Amino acid sequence: MIDIQDKKECCGCKACEQICPKQSITMNVDNEGFWYPVVNHETCIECSLCEKVCPELVERESITPISSYACYNLDETIRLKSSSGGVFTALAEYVISQQGVVFGARFDKEWNVIHDYTESLSGLDVFRGSKYVQSDIKDSFSKVQSLLKRDKIVLFTGTPCQVSGLKLFLRKEYKNLLTMDFICHGVPSPSIWKSYLKETSPKLDRIKYISFRDKTFGWKKFSLHIQNLNQAKSILEPLNRNLYMKGFLQDLYLRPSCYDCSSKNYTSGSDITVGDFWGIQNEVPEIDDDKGISCILVNTNKGKIIIDKLNLYYKQMELSQIDKYNPALIRSVDKPVKRADFYKSVGSNNTLKILDKYTKMSTVVFLKYKCRGLVKTILQKLGLFELIKKNYKK
Ligand SMILES: Cc1cc2nc3c(=O)[nH]c(=O)nc-3n(C[C@H](O)[C@H](O)[C@H](O)COP(=O)(O)OP(=O)(O)OC[C@H]3O[C@@H](n4cnc5c(N)ncnc54)[C@H](O)[C@@H]3O)c2cc1C
Incomplete structure (x- = not known):
């Protein structure tokens, strides 16, 4: 049975909770804001299924991508609303045109980040854009499985560890499943996000819209935009000024497993991996208009077949032209020495003050x-x- 000795041994994908035939696993949130499995020893039948689906316990092979590209969505409105070049929307629109179902991360009414799904084009809006908070996968893996068994085409999108967790949970290959992950820096703590939000926008129901990747000042200098009904409370701050983004990019409150991620280096099993093509200004300057360029790594033949059908501009690139600007593809970030002190200091009402203190270099x-x-x-x-x-x- 799952027995977490060290917090870095759990990525929080909840595959164990969802596979347990006796519902003996519940997820408890710790003082850093991340959830971990707790086993009820009285009802556990020691079937070990939880261990067999755990991405931290099951070793996976690293593959070599078939091909890699720089690309962007030919619909400029979509591109500007997306984090990088809008690959997610192109892929999701294709799947929905085939009567398929798309899973991704969205905000709930309280601005928590959760996984959910849609079957309609109009439902895609809420999934577009990166949310820099760990998404609560809830029972998505079970829902994916039941849709696959009903022969629905399913596109599952998420972090590399969520894709690893799903593939292990399913325990067999489905022709009608397509998976897309992204190059992942690491996932920040849901509780730090909520404390930041409550201190900057105390009335959560007054928030109209949130984007972590607003392009008002360009794609490279992206901003956190929190639009409030009270304009004076709205925030539009680029990544180098916004306290929450600074803390995230200085790796202060990532999940412990992110500092030693076991789903990097092409091991997640996804069909397609996407990311920001940082460095495009050096590699192909003529296509860099600062509106967002994605990189795509095609990992499987299934991914290759789909990619050829999308409404995207493509330019084939070498893998080395992508990974040299995006080390998160291969390596985990280092755990900052000051992380423990940060967590000791941060409380329910002092997040902004503590963020200010700890993000000053x-x-x-x-x-x-x-x-x-x-x-x-x-x-x-x-x-x-x-x-x-x-x-x-x-
Ligand atoms: C926490 C996090 C860290 C990232 N780190 C990097 C990085 O280091 N380098 C890099 O190049 N790219 C990184 N990305 C990916 C990048 O920000 C874009 O999401 C990616 O390039 C796809 O952009 P797009 O324009 O195709 O589509 P978009 O519409 O922007 O794509 C959004 C997609 O991401 C999914 N998503 C959004 N938030 C979450 C979440 N919290 N958990 C799971 N899935 C989510 C949505 O469901 C959708 O599939 C990160 C994304 C996240 C969420």
């Missing part, structure tokens, strides 16, 4: 970041960066 750290960037740019211009990186890895 010391001059030494600031210079280290700046110098690292400068040295990397110079080495890239000299064509030495890849060579040095390869030797460093050896």
